[in-house]
Amino acid sequence: MISGAEIMVKCLEQENVEILFGYPGAAICPFYDALMDSPIKHILVRQEQNSVHAASGYARSVSKPGVCVATSGPGATNLITGIATAYMDSIPIIAITGQVRSDLIGRDVFQEADITGACEPFVKHSYLVKNTEDLPRVFKEAFYIATTGRPGPVLIDVPVDIQTNKIDKFVYPKKADIPGYKPSVQGHIKQIEKSVALIQSASRPVICAGGGVLTSGSKLKLVEFATKTGIPVVSTMMGIGVMPTENPLYLGMLGSHGKGVANRAIHEADVIMLCGARVGDRAVASPDQLSAHSKIIHIDIDPAEIGKNVEVTVPIVGDMKNVINKINDTIGDYHVPHMWADTTERWKKELFRTAPRFEGCVEPRSFIAKLSEMLPNKSILVADVGQNQIWCANNFRIKEGRFLTTGGMGTMGYSVPAAVGAKFARPDREVVVVCGDGSFQMGMNELGTIAQNHLNVKIIIMRNDRLGMVRELQKNLYHQRYTATFLDEEAPDFMKIAEAYNIDSAYATSNEEAEKYAKQMIESDKSFVLVCRVSPDTPSI
Amino acid sequence: MKHTIYILVENHAGVLSKITGLFSRRAFNIESLAVGVTTDVNVSRITVVADGDEYVAEQIKKQLNKLIPVLEVKILKENSYISRELALIKVKSNTGNRIEIMKIAELMDAKVIDVSVNTITLQIADTVDNLETLTNLLKPYGIKEMVRTGTVAIEKGSNFAK
Numbered sequence: 001m002i003s004g005a006e007i008m009v010k011c012l013e014q015e016n017v018e019i020l021f022g023y024p025g026a027a028i029c030p031f032y033d034a035l036m037d038s039p040i041k042h043i044l045v046r047q048e049q050n051s052v053h054a055a056s057g058y059a060r061s062v063s064k065p066g067v068c069v070a071t072s073g074p075g076a077t078n079l080i081t082g083i084a085t086a087y088m089d090s091i092p093i094i095a096i097t098g099q100v101r102s103d104l105i106g107r108d109v110f111q112e113a114d115i116t117g118a119c120e121p122f123v124k125h126s127y128l129v130k131n132t133e134d135l136p137r138v139f140k141e142a143f144y145i146a147t148t149g150r151p152g153p154v155l156i157d158v159p160v161d162i163q164t165n166k167i168d169k170f171v172y173p174k175k176a177d178i179p180g181y182k183p184s185v186q187g188h189i190k191q192i193e194k195s196v197a198l199i200q201s202a203s204r205p206v207i208c209a210g211g212g213v214l215t216s217g218s219k220l221k222l223v224e225f226a227t228k229t230g231i232p233v234v235s236t237m238m239g240i241g242v243m244p245t246e247n248p249l250y251l252g253m254l255g256s257h258g259k260g261v262a263n264r265a266i267h268e269a270d271v272i273m274l275c276g277a278r279v280g281d282r283a284v285a286s287p288d289q290l291s292a293h294s295k296i297i298h299i300d301i302d303p304a305e306i307g308k309n310v311e312v313t314v315p316i317v318g319d320m321k322n323v324i325n326k327i328n329d330t331i332g333d334y335h336v337p338h339m340w341a342d343t344t345e346r347w348k349k350e351l352f353r354t355a356p357r358f359e360g361c362v363e364p365r366s367f368i369a370k371l372s373e374m375l376p377n378k379s380i381l382v383a384d385v386g387q388n389q390i391w392c393a394n395n396f397r398i399k400e401g402r403f404l405t406t407g408g409m410g411t412m413g414y415s416v417p418a419a420v421g422a423k424f425a426r427p428d429r430e431v432v433v434v435c436g437d438g439s440f441q442m443g444m445n446e447l448g449t450i451a452q453n454h455l456n457v458k459i460i461i462m463r464n465d466r467l468g469m470v471r472e473l474q475k476n477l478y479h480q481r482y483t484a485t486f487l488d489e490e491a492p493d494f495m496k497i498a499e500a501y502n503i504d505s506a507y508a509t510s511n512e513e514a515e516k517y518a519k520q521m522i523e524s525d526k527s528f529v530l531v532c533r534v535s536p537d538t539p540s541i
Numbered sequence: 542m543k544h545t546i547y548i549l550v551e552n553h554a555g556v557l558s559k560i561t562g563l564f565s566r567r568a569f570n571i572e573s574l575a576v577g578v579t580t581d582v583n584v585s586r587i588t589v590v591a592d593g594d595e596y597v598a599e600q601i602k603k604q605l606n607k608l609i610p611v612l613e614v615k616i617l618k619e620n621s622y623i624s625r626e627l628a629l630i631k632v633k634s635n636t637g638n639r640i641e642i643m644k645i646a647e648l649m650d651a652k653v654i655d656v657s658v659n660t661i662t663l664q665i666a667d668t669v670d671n672l673e674t675l676t677n678l679l680k681p682y683g684i685k686e687m688v689r690t691g692t693v694a695i696e697k698g699s700n701f702a703k
């Protein structure tokens with residue numbers, strides 16, 4: 001005989017899960033008990049939302065699903081923001097929650113919450129398990145759904161009696177058979193031919209690469225294609241890292257907070273190739289303008305994204321990797337006209353701006369650029385949300401590493417827990433957080449997790465004593481009527497907080513100091529908190 | 542513009558709420574929704590009449606297709622299908638006008654299914670247009686209560702759902 005809880009653990013083992021991020025409670029105790037007999041590692045986070053962010057940082061760093069666990073009621077509802085974030089960012093997550101006894105569901109007993117109902121709008125799929133026998137099928141399906149097609153979070157809610165009930169034996173299904181779920185990955189060959197013909201006719205083509213390129217593992221193929229054809233590349237925030245920043249073909253991030261040259265190029269293009277990008281409102285404020293003057297090829301694994309935000313000339317539903325391979329095979333010796341290459345090169349120089357410095361402060365944009373030179377090639381930079389995110393997106397020079405941030409949801413407090421996940425995934429790599437003093441205070445309870453596990457995570461706090469990005473909005477759009485964006489100048493002392501967790505720290509008030517401490521920080525093999533004094537008047541771009 | 546859409550779904554608890562949740566979340570307007578089991582007990586068929594332009598219709602279809610328990614979605618082309626709706630209508634009536642109302646029922650192919658001293662209840666299963674004609678004819682007598690099932694639709698000729 002085998003219990004439901006033991007089956008859950010066995011399912012995770014079958015899926016090669018090595019690590020869980022979670023927080024226990026009564027309704028998930030049978031599972032935790034069974035987990036003790038498994039080699040799967042469990043990392044206790046300090047708040048459930050962070051278990052999802054950690055799983056997200058993990059998933060994005062190793063291209064495997066991240067798994068998080070919480071108890072029923074408040075544990076489960078604390079997951080919601082994390083789940084919604086993973087959904088908007090298309091990250092494969094399995095979230096497991098305990099639930100009250102199945103015969104008590106619907107009676108508002110202690111710590112009951114309808115979590116599958118509450119998460120409905122932001123999960124790719126969810127299960128409320130009704131029989132212990134169903135567990136193996138449910139887990140098999142959940143992992144399949146989370147990791148295939150457009151990835152996303154899948155929630156499995158397991159009542160405590162389903163965990164304790166015993167059945168005869170455990171058999172894990174070989175494959176998931178879900179009649180209503182057949183993601184198409186190949187890409188229609190006729191459509192691909194049409195797109196190739198369109199590119200060959202283009203005089204000012206631009207590639208716009210999104211997070212889908214990274215998810216599908218097609219970044220090298222895309223770089224190959226761009227290099228061969230000379231087509232310049234812009235990226236969305238989620239697509240940062242599709243090619244090294246220094247590649248001459250890379251024009252930077254587009255959008256309201258992006259690079260002038262990237263926006264200029266996309267608005268002057270005659271053919272735009274959207275690759276795993278959904279043209280969200282932050283990337284392109286008025287997509288109708290794009291389709292008015294250019295022909296658009298849209299490649300995406302999610303058919304619902306094609307035609308949602310922008311009118312498309314050639315839609316291609318499929319996995320980016322398959323599609324770009326086929327395009328590479330058939331493009332022949334097309335090369336963009338030199339005029340276009342020269343123009344984008346000229347814009348790059350024309351639109352370059354140097355950042356003004358403020359006395360007694362670190363200039364964050366040039367510091368971040370400098371930091372990227374100092375870091376090892378494969379470092380993972382995790383940016384939070386706010387001005388700090390934009391400073392990183394536009395100035396971090398990515399080489400072979402990753403840039404992790406939440407572009408879709410923009411959830412403050414993402415960076416520290418996501419870095420925890422990334423570090424567990426890639427202990428060999430330098431993992432660096434850049435956050436604001438506001439966002440740090442939303443995730444700083446995870447210093448506990450960092451300290452307890454002796455993780456080597458580097459945290460840079462851009463301290464402007466303000467909710468900088470909102471303040472900037474108030475400055476520019478609300479007649480400088482500043483409200484609710486002032487954080488205390490005195491407290492907290494972030495160095496003392498670091499000290500409380502036994503973490504080394506430093507405080508920098510100029511770029512020279514920041515660079516000096518950054519060097520120390522990188523040389524150390526322990527965690528480090530670097531607080532940078534930043535002027536509240538430093539603009540985002 | 543109105544669109545008649547049929548959706549085949551796995552017959553599980555909670556599926557209907559996924560569908561209606563999606564409609565409200567994405568601000569798609571539902572005019573009517575009818576659901577019932579098909580010849581396969583594991584599959585239900587939902588017929589939705591929704592309002593919106595071509596873009597909205599296309600989005601409805603694509604977003605519905607993303608739901609895992611959804612097996613098939615089809616937006617029925619104008620003139621390619623037959624649709625019917627059933628209504629039960631309770632009308633005020635007395636000995637003086639009972640025959641008159643029964644005449645109207647007969648004219649409109651409706652059935653008398655219940656009679657009392659001061660009411661008469663009719664059943665009609667017809668196109669939405671004819672339902673409206675009947676209610677217009679009955680209004681002067683005083684409609685006390687009406688229930689409608691929502692439209693169901695089937696394709697003409699030899700086309701059929703998988």
Ligand SMILES: Cc1ncc(C[n+]2csc(CCOP(=O)(O)OP(=O)(O)O)c2C)c(N)n1
Nearest residue numbers: 386387388410412436437438439467468469
């Ligand atoms: C959970 C959450 N709450 C509120 C916001 C709205 N918001 C966006 S940026 C921002 C300010 C961030 O301040 P800080 O972390 O100090 O970074 P800065 O902009 O100063 O770099 C706020 C409040 C958000 N994105 N997420």
